[in-house]
Amino acid sequence: MKLEGQVRIPSGCAIAAVISRDKNRMSGETVIKAMVPMHDRSNGLGGGFAGYGIYPEYRDFYALHLFFDERATRKSCEAFLKERFEIVKSEIIPTWKLPSITGEPIIWRYFVDPLKSVLASRQLDEAEFVARTVMEINTGMKGAYVFSSGKDMGTFKAVGFPEDVGAFYRLEEYEGYCWTAHGRYPTNTPGWWGGAHPFSLLDWSVVHNGEISSYDANRRFIEMFGYQCSLQTDTEVITYIMDYLLRVQGLTLEEAAAVVSAPFWSTIENMADPEERRRHAYLRTLFPSLLITGPFSIVLGFSGGLMALNDRLKLRSMVIGEKGDRVFIGSEEAAIRAMEPEAENIWAPAGGEPVIIKVREAQENEH
Amino acid sequence: MITLNAEGLDHKALNEALRRAEGPCRLTGCLGQRFIGAGMSHKEILIDGIPGNALGAYLNGARITVNGNAQDAVGDTMNAGRIVVRGSIGDAAGYAMRGGEIFIKGNAGYRAGIHMKAYRDKVPLMVIGGTAGSFLGEYQAGGVIVVLGLDAGQKGLMGFFPCTGMHGGKLFLRSRCEDIRFPGQVTVRPAKSADLEELHRYVSEYCQLFSRDVGRVMDAPFTVVTPDTKNPYKQMYVAN
Numbered sequence: 001m002k003l004e005g006q007v008r009i010p011s012g013c014a015i016a017a018v019i020s021r022d023k024n025r026m027s028g029e030t031v032i033k034a035m036v037p038m039h040d041r042s043n044g045l046g047g048g049f050a051g052y053g054i055y056p057e058y059r060d061f062y063a064l065h066l067f068f069d070e071r072a073t074r075k076s077c078e079a080f081l082k083e084r085f086e087i088v089k090s091e092i093i094p095t096w097k098l099p100s101i102t103g104e105p106i107i108w109r110y111f112v113d114p115l116k117s118v119l120a121s122r123q124l125d126e127a128e129f130v131a132r133t134v135m136e137i138n139t140g141m142k143g144a145y146v147f148s149s150g151k152d153m154g155t156f157k158a159v160g161f162p163e164d165v166g167a168f169y170r171l172e173e174y175e176g177y178c179w180t181a182h183g184r185y186p187t188n189t190p191g192w193w194g195g196a197h198p199f200s201l202l203d204w205s206v207v208h209n210g211e212i213s214s215y216d217a218n219r220r221f222i223e224m225f226g227y228q229c230s231l232q233t234d235t236e237v238i239t240y241i242m243d244y245l246l247r248v249q250g251l252t253l254e255e256a257a258a259v260v261s262a263p264f265w266s267t268i269e270n271m272a273d274p275e276e277r278r279r280h281a282y283l284r285t286l287f288p289s290l291l292i293t294g295p296f297s298i299v300l301g302f303s304g305g306l307m308a309l310n311d312r313l314k315l316r317s318m319v320i321g322e323k324g325d326r327v328f329i330g331s332e333e334a335a336i337r338a339m340e341p342e343a344e345n346i347w348a349p350a351g352g353e354p355v356i357i358k359v360r361e362a363q364e365n366e367h
Numbered sequence: 368m369i370t371l372n373a374e375g376l377d378h379k380a381l382n383e384a385l386r387r388a389e390g391p392c393r394l395t396g397c398l399g400q401r402f403i404g405a406g407m408s409h410k411e412i413l414i415d416g417i418p419g420n421a422l423g424a425y426l427n428g429a430r431i432t433v434n435g436n437a438q439d440a441v442g443d444t445m446n447a448g449r450i451v452v453r454g455s456i457g458d459a460a461g462y463a464m465r466g467g468e469i470f471i472k473g474n475a476g477y478r479a480g481i482h483m484k485a486y487r488d489k490v491p492l493m494v495i496g497g498t499a500g501s502f503l504g505e506y507q508a509g510g511v512i513v514v515l516g517l518d519a520g521q522k523g524l525m526g527f528f529p530c531t532g533m534h535g536g537k538l539f540l541r542s543r544c545e546d547i548r549f550p551g552q553v554t555v556r557p558a559k560s561a562d563l564e565e566l567h568r569y570v571s572e573y574c575q576l577f578s579r580d581v582g583r584v585m586d587a588p589f590t591v592v593t594p595d596t597k598n599p600y601k602q603m604y605v606a607n
Contacts, residue, residue, distance in 0.1 A: 037399030334399025
């Protein structure tokens with residue numbers, strides 16, 4: 001057995017993202033390139049991607065991506081889904097056989113529409129119903145795991161290096177206006193397909209570099225609202241926190257960032273603008289259990305945009321760049337240059353400073 | 368000068384090629400390879416592209432120039448030599464540096480000069496031409512950090528919480544620092560003539576490297592920050 005000091009752990013995870021503000025679509029290859037110079041930040045125990053705008057022909061349906069351990073589980077899960085949804089299409093997610101990716105589960109996707117009669121009898125809106133169904137499958141159905149459940153978006157993840165995971169899922173064949181990527185270096189869990197990033201629920205997806213120390217405090221709080229953390233990994237809880245704050249509580253992205261990456265009280269007290277001081281004090285007081293401490297840099301993907309955020313102490317790196325209508329995010333500048341050698345306006349946001357990029361049509365809808 | 372193309376080489380192959388090459392080297396097509404020049408003593412390295420993290424870690428006398436930005440942890444535990452960055456630099460520059468010099472034309476990220484230290488004639492120097500992120504000089508134990516704030520515009524000279532845990536060394540800041548909050552264990556005062564004399568050496572070097580006018584850069588108020596005593600944490604943890 002190797003002890004501390006005998007093994008060098010050279011790094012942490014890698015994250016990257018790209019978005020076209022004009023919603024120009026690009027293949028998954030763009031973001032895979034970003035992961036190549038950051039290869040050493042992962043250790044082959046997890047890689048994944050989320051693409052937005054990839055299912056235009058099924059944009060009105062929830063795209064459920066599932067892992068199954070065996071055929072019988074799939075059959076019983078499909079029977080379960082049919083009681084709740086109209087399934088407009090079901091298929092195996094196409095993959096390539098690669099020597100670097102082994103032990104794959106059975107991987108399917110379903111484009112579904114919740115049955116109106118079920119929604120009416122449960123008195124739930126669509127999104128809440130889908131979220132609850134995902135929780136039910138992931139905690140109650142042994143051998144089945146929903147790893148993507150949004151509309152016109154999809155998460156693809158596996159155990160392996162991210163470049164290999166991208167090739168495995170044939171992401172060069174998908175086109176989206178926004179992509180996020182993750183290379184994993186698991187610190188607390190053994191590294192299973194479901195534990196790879198992005199973690200997603202509905203349209204939200206989170207890629208995360210770091211290790212949050214508030215996991216249990218956050219988990220205990222969020223589980224009071226129907227979320228169930230089934231994987232013991234910190235990124236899962238971040239995804240549920242974001243869903244709770246943004247969808248359920250209706251906070252803005254800036255407000256959600258101020259909750260999870262809140263400034264220190266001393267910083268709040270010294271804020272020049274009294275309105276800002278009041279706003280931060282209010283959010284910290286209202287959601288103290290959702291403050292995320294410990295190192296993190298995350299990219300939150302959602303329909304029509306991205307938010308990049310660091311922990312308030314900035315214990316992980318994050319760099320932003322742009323070129324034309326595209327914005328790039330990476331754990332390292334090299335990742336951005338790999339996607340776009342001529343990227344401009346390279347900068348690093350401060351700890352707790354959210355960087356929010358929305359596609360132009362989403363911005364226009366707000367005004 | 369020997370030109371080495373870094374494209375497609377990992378950090379190990381790249382450093383081996385550098386060690387094999389005799390005389391000054393120019394690296395082209397660099398993209399994220401870590402540990403470039405690590406521990407090297409007698410080398411001159413010019414880098415085109417983006418060097419990876421821990422550039423010049425444990426550097427022991429070699430001279431590295433980057434024609435652009437550098438990433439995190441440049442000069443980690445550097446012992447001697449010089450690193451010149453003709454752009455900006457990521458987080459934790461000069462991490463635990465104990466000798467040599469780092470000159471940054473632009474801005475530094477968070478925790479620049481974290482745990483720099485000095486011993487007798489080993490006095491590390493870091494000059495930041497632009498601004499610094501939060502936690503500048505965190506746990507600084509020795510050495511000199513200069514922040515000039517050139518072309519900073521509306522941006523402040525630095526982020527929050529400078530000098531947290533500082534217990535040695537010296538900071539020169541090109542500002543009156545009226546709006547900056549320092550911790551209790553440091554002394555903040557305007558630079559005296561002896562300080563300015565010392566500072567002039569560092570600033571001249573910076574201006575020569577990046578074609579700036581020394582007179583203009585020096586013509587500004589400077590603040591000096593030092594820890595209160597030789598051992599501000601005396602008896603905080605153990606009786607020493």
